[in-house]
Amino acid sequence: MSREVTYRVGLIGPEDLVARHPALRREITVQVHDLDADPWPVDAALRWVGREVPRVDGEAKVTGAARYTYDVHPHGLAFAGVLGSPHAHARVVAVDDAAARAVPGVLAVRTFAGRRVTYAGQIVAAVCAENPRALDDALAALRVEFEPLPAAVTTEDALAPDAPRVEPGRTEGNLHAPPEPGNRAAVDEAFAAAPVRVAAEYRTSVQTHSCLEPHGCVAQVHPDGTATVWASTQATSFFARGRFSRELGVPEARVRTLTEHMGGGFGSKFGALEWDVIAAGFARETGRPVQLMLPRRLEHLLGGNRPDSIQRLELAGTADGVFLGLKGETFGTAGNGPGGAGAANHSVYRIPALWMRQSEVATFTARGAAFRAPRHPQGFFALESLIDLYAARLGADPLEVRRRNDPHPVRQAQWELGAERFGWAAARARRDAGPLRRGAGCAAARWLNAGRPPWQVDLTVRADAGVLVANAAQDIGTGMKTVLAAVVAEELGIEPGRVQVRLGDTRDPAGPGSGGSTTTASLAPAAREAALRAREALAARLAEHWGVPAAEVRSPAGGFEGPEGRRASFAEACRLIGDEEVRVQGTRRPNWAGPFGETAGCQFAEVEVDTETGVVRVLRVVAVHDAGRVLNPLTARSQVNGGVLQGISYALYEEKRLDRALGDMVNPTLDTYRILGLADCPRVEVLLTSLEAGFNNCGAMGLGEPATVPTAAAVANAVFHALGVQVRELPMTPARVLAALEEAPR
């Protein structure tokens, strides 16, 4: 069922880097499924893949024509909303909904009396009404009696011995600690023998996803026992599962879910969440299409967050910059249940002796959610900061220390390229005398994802040479539609403009959720295989038409050739389809073992710190990333730009501020929950080290997440360089910068 293919893989560009690193190209042999396309070798001459193809839906987005869930208004639409608890911990004694039900236009009310709420914002009642005004009036008319209970909303408060427990009766309290790794003695020994040891505690704050389009859906049950749901989700194929479809009263198989366009997810929009289930119930109860989108305040409170962290780390090394060991204990708030609050801080460098224990702490706050490279930005901030502390102790160049300990051949080339383009040596040599101090820092990125099976992509060709590619996966904003169009155009030898890509509709084959930076690398190879199937199908029709054996029709790029000089263009071949259509399917095959391992990246940042006000500005960033083969540099650069900007925002501005006594969020608006704005955007130079990675027929890997992994760390290291003192808590607000400066030895 498979054939052996030997081909050259490795670094595609930039050219001078390829010349300097011949070891980054090599020949590998892989087992290619019989139905799959041959992988493209590193030096394949490709017409569309790897070229800057503009977004196919760019015009719709900038003109406002693109339809988001918010914009879906089926005839008879009703509006639903929820009321959140103002208390972090309370029992809902009673909900008086008489006044709410009396508001003209109210269709249905649900209340959750008796519920024990364990975070502010937790839903205690919901309303469905004819129009937004009636909804707003009814929500305001609900009277909820709470019995407030003691709460602990910060990680530290929840760890206190007498802290109220999120899970009553749990003997370990709020601490969820994994078993202690067994190698403590060996690691302690390595530390005792190490010539240099540095230790520090680093902290990060809770960051909310702040999707511009909040969470929510529009649900409609049809009289024929089917249902349609428009959802702002990053997992269209699985949205209607379980509770959602049960509440809707329609089996999942009869629910059509649509995500035409998405206004941001970042990991927070997998599957139907509690308010979606409430919307489904209202849709069944009222027989009306129902829209429920969270308002901004609840989006901040309930829409997910990146857990905070307290990370106590100690690094041991030689006097000349070789890491010997890392010990660490971390704590992160997991909200009202454990999950996802660790910190990835040991996964890049060669560290022989490693002891790490990561605990989660239940707090009376809403649960965290996957957030663009879960665990990574916080973990990398701490470890990469500690590395700079170690380098400073040695009086060594922190970049050189990294390179000494970095086993990844691709990242080694990236460090070199980035340092050159950034002007690392000059930036590090700079010393400012006035209150404005500049500094330069760097940090590493990693990710491991080359997509995965088992997805199918449908492809339809019609007589007019129109091509439709379809899968139910959503384009979360990465530009996957554009990439799939280019891959199919490449295989068929036509213009990408001829390829229409339909995503986000569950009438098409199921697709992956947008998580782990996997969607493009999961679907592009399947789309390519589908295009190959289409080429074969057209060749077969031509063979019949020409009256020659099918094996004698070849299909070089852009057309077909038969014996005795017979030729047909793609369009000419398509005319043979007549009134029918050619429908084929491509399958995502299992990955091969790419020889270069995980995705590599590194970033360099230059900052300017006002030492009198504590205000930090990032002046420029150089970001070097591979993503396997870069299928579209334009959309790839967009991903890196976005990752860098989100990382700066995390480093300097974003923080969910809770009143420690009252437990509610004080800054649940977009003017007080600070996110980096246009004027705060530095010059970002993106250098893509495209790499035929040898995992699949497109050579593709993921990029969305690694792009934001090192940014906060690089910015923090630049601040350290500027000030000579570390700011060990994110975000680096003026108050924290000034406090760090005050404690600095003069």
Next chain:
Amino acid sequence: MKAFRFLRPRTLAEASEALRREPGAVPKAGGVDLLDRWKERVEEPEVVVGLCDVTDGAALRLEEDGALVLGALATLADLAGSDLVRRFLPALARAADQAASPQIRHRATLGGNLAQATRCGYWRLRSFPCLLRGASRCPVREPGGVQETAGIFANDPCASAHPSSVAPVLGALGAEILVGGGPEGGRGLAFEALWRAPEPGRSDVLALEPGELIRAVRIPPSAHPVRVGHAEVRQRAAFDWPLVTAAVGLTLDADRIREARVWLGSVAPTPHRARAAEAALTGRRLAEVRATFDGRAAAEGATPLPGTAYKAGLVAVAARRALADALERS
């Protein structure tokens, strides 16, 4: 938002009349601040007097005596773009131009900017207790309160901060406020008399009589040269609330400071006059203050909370920079 009756007068006189006629009516100009408050139901007015159709409230003019009169309905963009303001009050044009975002500057009015409420998250969210909304204590001041952006002057019992970055510049210009009804009525207020200290259970901090509107801001002429400078500390480069704003106005007698006006924003429930800094500057020679003024006098009398200790330092920095701006610019 609770439904309200919306009146649309055509003149300031009609607007004043409507406000007098309808007890509890609220005037609305750009609505930049008010709409958020109404949507959150922090305030639920029954009657709103919209000033959108008022045609006689936005003029910016130079009077015969040399005073500049700025209509309260002029937008921040009007101020920033006006040749008159840029020529005679450049510090004001700059402050207006740096506030908020372009969209907001085209809606937000001068009067609304002065009358705006605190950004205190506790006051702005109905789910929090707030002294101004009837609670017995200010939660910002309690252990566990989020304090970083709170006031550091006059912050007991309410630790709110007035966020206007235009107000300190007007204070430094020695502005007066013209309030009142139509052409027949109205009165002039000293700048600081526009506000009063916060009172428990009462949301706004304006010292207006029922039915009174802010009609205009008047910058009186000066027989002596005046220099005004402005400095703002904020975290984001644009579209952010200031952490501290300072403005310094100097009336000069040759190279000696005859009178100094030092005003601070975002540090107290109302725009705050830093009298100790004024005293430290008044009567001194420019060269001397240039060399020695460290701004610390501007922070005199501050009673920061644990979370706002850093703001006292920012006040000194901002005051020093505002002075440098004043000395450098004009």
